[in-house]
Amino acid sequence: MPDLDRHTNPLVPTMVKVVKIIEETPDVKTFYVTTDEGIPFKVMPGQLAMVSQLPVGEGMFSVSWQAEDHLQFAIKRVGLLTEALHEIEPGQTLGIRGPYGNGFPVDECKGKDMLFIGGGIGLAPLRSFIKYCFAHREDYGKITILYGARSYADLCFKKELFEEWPQVPNCEVFVTIDNPEEGWDGHVGFVPAYLEEINPSPQGTIAVTCGPPIMIKFVLQALEKMGFTDDQVITTLEMRMKCGIGKCGRCNIGSEFICLDGPVFTLAQLKKLPPEW
Amino acid sequence: MKVLPADKIREALNILAGEAEVYAPLVRGDVSGYIKWTDGPGDELALDILNTYMPPKHIVMPQTENMYKFIATGKDAQVTEIVTAEGPRIIFGIRGCDLQALHALDLAFLTRGYEDEFYKARRQDLAVIARACYQPGPACFCESMGVDRLNPEADVVIHVLGEQGLAWEPKTPKGKDITAKLQGILVDKEVALPQAADMKVKVDITGLSEKLAGMFEHPVWDELSSRCMNCGVCTYVCPTCYCFDIQVHNRGEAGNRFRCWDSCMYKEYTQMAGGHNPREFKKERFRQRFLHKLQYFNERYGANLCIGCGRCIIMCPNEVNILEIINKLKEVQVDA
Amino acid sequence: MKSFLQYLGIEPERYQLAWISGSEGQKFADIMTHVVAEVKKVGPNRKLREEHE
Amino acid sequence: MSDYTAKAREIAKKLLQDGTVAMVLGWEKGDEPFVSAPAVIRDAADVDRLVVDEYCIHDLATLLPDYRDRSEKIAIFAKGCDSRGIVRLIQDRVMPRDRLYIIGINCPGMKDPNEFIRAASGLSKAKPADKAVKCLYCQYPNPVLYDEVIGEIQQPGEDKRFAEVDKIESMSADERYEFFIKEFSRCIRCYACRNACVACNCRTCIFDETKPQWVGRSTDPVNNILYQIVRSMHVAGRCVECGECERACPVGIPLMLFNRKLIKDVDKFFGPYQAGISLEDDAVPPLSRYRVDDPDEFM
Incomplete structure (x- = not known):
């Protein structure tokens, strides 16, 4: 009989407690989870974890930040599990297993200027990398963050976006919303178009993008137009996942499994895979 | 050569079943499969049919397999038991094709990153008594898929001699242990092994995996998939298809999470909560199945995920035929 | 449905259907009493239960 | 049924050539004499692949929903049972009547290729039957809806369904x-x-x-x-x-x-x-x- 507290079975969750819940937008909440002994496991920016609410179900989420004593997940309400998660209150026990996936290439990006382009809930995975860059500020050059959502209400992490991140040295934050609305005097328009307006230089820069598939598609085109090479562009993919360990089969794109070999790919890697994402 | 006389086969299986779960090719009503040997009424040991309809994969990955039990009360939740099915198992009479399928499953479940502990528990104490296959069937093409049907890599190899019983050839220490248990009923005898018939169907797949890498968007997939109706028969009767789903079952506070076979043929398989489905249509799902078998698995693990048993050809209600597909894929021109 | 469940071997007493308007409180009570009495007659159901370990 | 195939090819060829339909849903031979398999023909030059014989058991109407969100006109071969399926699809608004050209087949009953494949495969010792199980109780051997029909009118057997x-x-x-x-x-x-x-x-x-x-x-x-x-x-x-x-x-x-x-x-x-x-x-x-x-x- 395996030891339930210290089992090593990658398909069986460890129990964690939700200690704090933040309402980011009408349909996004951030959950802080931890155990009595501290964080359940260490994660690198961009890595994933399988979160389960017993008995509802399990879902793969990107860890939006690993703090000293807890993990954060920003979760959008889209399906059965996420609806259930949005109902819970602090003190709830959840299951968690991971970390899964490759994460962002934080070391390879050292010494570069960083351009982060996010849309909607796509900022959640980017945030782990952005905050990592801030925590190791001297390792990275200029940091540019471009973020858009449908409306002001739909912007995630507002406090960081408007108050904290713009204060970081050598960091610029651009925010846009899809349609004009009262009280918003910032930029209006889609992310790819705004990106072209800002027209960042590809020189010594790594672009990291995450968002809805259609946004990613146009952002990639825009970056290419601006002269970014395929090696300079990083994106994260999503697929339906069940096991998280490259066994159950469904999250493959070609012979790569998103849960194991991804979710982070450079555009150069993606172009070698079948266009099924 | 050791020989297990025909009239002692049942006795031998009963002896082995006393110490391990024994899975043997049995016919039970309309179906045949590697079914747990209980010497029960209605089960007929099938050494005289070519192969069983259902593959032996369920021995290492049951169609429904409990993973762990839990209790969830209010805000609390805990896992109460991890169900790992350890213990000795013996597969009796498996052929080279199905054995190679098992090796492909080993690659998927035990290599490249994580080990699947549920699979491993069932696999590690598994002994294989494989059968040399002298008379391949008309849909068989295992040799083209690299199977050694006459010398399967197993703990014991048996050769079916008809009325004389089975020639019994232990190959490994594990096989010698099993043989020792049958000491009383095995006899030493000179026997002539059967004459091996040639395999009628041959297909050369050299270079196919590489060619397919450039054919993802080829229009031929439309034509090839037109006949398919996207049911999951081929994936479930395939000894190498291993995709699974993880599901939960609960009654009140207690429940268990289990996994069950899943199929890339179903729309739900890749349906994401947010609505997007990367393999929304029949063609995409069909293509996924064949590319997984003939290209992706090869790229990742260096082996084919098809072992030429022919079950999918035999069972498909709409006559989709993997041989025909391989041949057409080989024929089409790919623009460089 | 009733006929079909019966065909599967389920006792017909276990599946009953009636139209009751929101205003027919007494009818609701009567029918529920009737259903309970009928089901008690056939005893606990052992069929179509998930014996899922 | 020996003359069905020639007639079927002739009709399909004409329909494709004069542009009445963009594709034909029929059957073609597999690699065994007892295998006929669903086939999609889009080119008049390919009509010689078509066959209609006693192994054409598949209900081709099952494949029609694959084409529901398109607009091309489809010719489809339909036995009695298949034609009832087509009526279903029209009633269920899956396929409009005017997108279909139905070539009816008066059907004497089919053999099940799967029974033959299984028997020949060596996986089963059961003998294939002369008439498929699904045809034993057929009350509608002749199509109920068609634009054109092949073969002699067939008499249904006794209703023992x-x-x-x-x-x-x-x-x-x-x-x-x-x-x-x-x-x-x-x-x-x-x-x-x-x-x-x-x-x-x-x-x-x-x-x-x-x-x-x-x-x-x-x-x-x-x-x-x-x-x-x-x-x-x-x-x-x-x-x-x-x-x-x-x-x-x-x-x-x-x-x-x-x-x-x-x-x-x-x-x-x-x-x-x-x-x-x-x-x-x-x-x-x-x-x-x-x-x-x-x-x-x-x-």
Whole structure:
């Protein structure tokens, strides 16, 4: 009989407690989870974890930040599990297993200027990398963050976006919303178009993008137009996942499994895979 | 050569079943499969049919397999038991094709990153008594898929001699242990092994995996998939298809999470909560199945995920035929 | 449905259907009493239960 | 049926050549004489691939929903049972009548290629039958709807469709339950019965629905039988008795015992009614319409 507290079975969750819940937008909440002994496991920016609410179900989420004593997940309400998660209150026990996936290439990006382009809930995975860059500020050059959502209400992490991140040295934050609305005097328009307006230089820069598939598609085109090479562009993919360990089969794109070999790919890697994402 | 006389086969299986779960090719009503040997009424040991309809994969990955039990009360939740099915198992009479399928499953479940502990528990104490296959069937093409049907890599190899019983050839220490248990009923005898018939169907797949890498968007997939109706028969009767789903079952506070076979043929398989489905249509799902078998698995693990048993050809209600597909894929021109 | 469940071997007493308007409180009570009495007659159901370990 | 093929090729060639249709859904030969397989022909030069012989058992109408969101006109070969399936698809608004050119086949009954393949494969010792199980009780050998028809008018056999249902009904409740549990214990939940069914044409099937999930995915006799209860109730009054579900079943579950029971009940409570024999308004399946005098007994 395996030891339930210290089992090593990658398909069986460890129990964690939700200690704090933040309402980011009408349909996004951030959950802080931890155990009595501290964080359940260490994660690198961009890595994933399988979160389960017993008995509802399990879902793969990107860890939006690993703090000293807890993990954060920003979760959008889209399906059965996420609806259930949005109902819970602090003190709830959840299951968690991971970390899964490759994460962002934080070391390879050292010494570069960083351009982060996010849309909607796509900022959640980017945030782990952005905050990592801030925590190791001297390792990275200029940091540019471009973020858009449908409306002001739909912007995630507002406090960081408007108050904290713009204060970081050598960091610029651009925010846009899809349609004009009262009280918003910032930029209006889609992310790819705004990106072209800002027209960042590809020189010594790594672009990291995450968002809805259609946004990613146009952002990639825009970056290419601006002269970014395929090696300079990083994106994260999503697929339906069940096991998280490259066994159950469904999250493959070609012979790569998103849960194991991804979710982070450079555009150069993606172009070698079948266009099924 | 050791020989297990025909009239002692049942006795031998009963002896082995006393110490391990024994899975043997049995016919039970309309179906045949590697079914747990209980010497029960209605089960007929099938050494005289070519192969069983259902593959032996369920021995290492049951169609429904409990993973762990839990209790969830209010805000609390805990896992109460991890169900790992350890213990000795013996597969009796498996052929080279199905054995190679098992090796492909080993690659998927035990290599490249994580080990699947549920699979491993069932696999590690598994002994294989494989059968040399002298008379391949008309849909068989295992040799083209690299199977050694006459010398399967197993703990014991048996050769079916008809009325004389089975020639019994232990190959490994594990096989010698099993043989020792049958000491009383095995006899030493000179026997002539059967004459091996040639395999009628041959297909050369050299270079196919590489060619397919450039054919993802080829229009031929439309034509090839037109006949398919996207049911999951081929994936479930395939000894190498291993995709699974993880599901939960609960009654009140207690429940268990289990996994069950899943199929890339179903729309739900890749349906994401947010609505997007990367393999929304029949063609995409069909293509996924064949590319997984003939290209992706090869790229990742260096082996084919098809072992030429022919079950999918035999069972498909709409006559989709993997041989025909391989041949057409080989024929089409790919623009460089 | 009733006929079909019966065909599967389920006792017909276990599946009953009636139209009751929101205003027919007494009818609701009567029918529920009737259903309970009928089901008690056939005893606990052992069929179509998930014996899922 | 020896002259059917030549006639079929001639018709298909003309339709493709004069642009009446963009594609033809028919059959072609596989690599064994007893294999005929569904085929899509788009080019008049390919019509010689077409065959119509005694192994053309597949209901091609099952493939029509693949083309529902397009606009090309399709020629389709249809036996009696298949034509009833086409009526279903038209009534269910899956395929408009004017997108179809139906080439009817007066059908003397088919052989099941799968029985032959299985017998030849060495996996089974069963002998293939001269007439497929699904054709034994056929009451509609001649198409009910067509633009053109091939072959001699066929006479249906004696109507013994419900003989086996009657047999089950004469058993005790416990015997019936035991019988069905035993049959369904071997179901592998491959959903071939669903996918082979022309009445199963929902865009999102209830069994693929995950929000919520209606039927458990675990394979055990009870969940298997619940799956089949839902499936057969879903096609009650719409099943055209083509028998494809039972033919497609890889483990030989007698699924028509479910369908025929429901056909019998629908006919008894709402009838006389036969699914898919007419496009008239009053031929809409009884469970798809409301009438104040609908009987309560079916509920």
